[in-house]
Amino acid sequence: MSGKTLHILLLMLGAFTMARLSAARNVATPNEELPAGAMQQKATTACLECHEARIIVQQRLSKPAWTKEVDKMVKWGAVVDANDRDALIDYLSGNFGQERPEYSAPRTAREKTVRSMGQTSK
DSSP states (O other): OOHHHHHHHHHHHHHHHHHHHHHHHHHHSOOOOOOOSTTHHHHHHHHTTTSOHHHHHTOOOOHHHHHHHHHHHHHTTOOOOTTTHHHHHHHHHHHSSTTSOOOOOOOOHHHHHHHHTTOOOO
């Protein structure tokens, strides 16, 4: 086998491995969406530019805590129009406030299978 052929095979193997790892990662962390509401699109634009939705939806913060969080993110570069700031904070605190039920992460297919078989997942 020539050096050039070996090089091509190694590149193909690397590409295949990266594709498999990417697919496995996507299965393990299902993509969630922010809940419907007047500020959903603006929250999606401002927050999901840097974060996955699951980072937002698992939060349970008070309105003052959301205010601090939004102001901090704006300082770090989140694009939030000053006219939308208060409405965005209301959207986040209304959907992800302390009074909301505890977040329950979506289960992967493997976890569902293990549970249905009566086994514990490790």
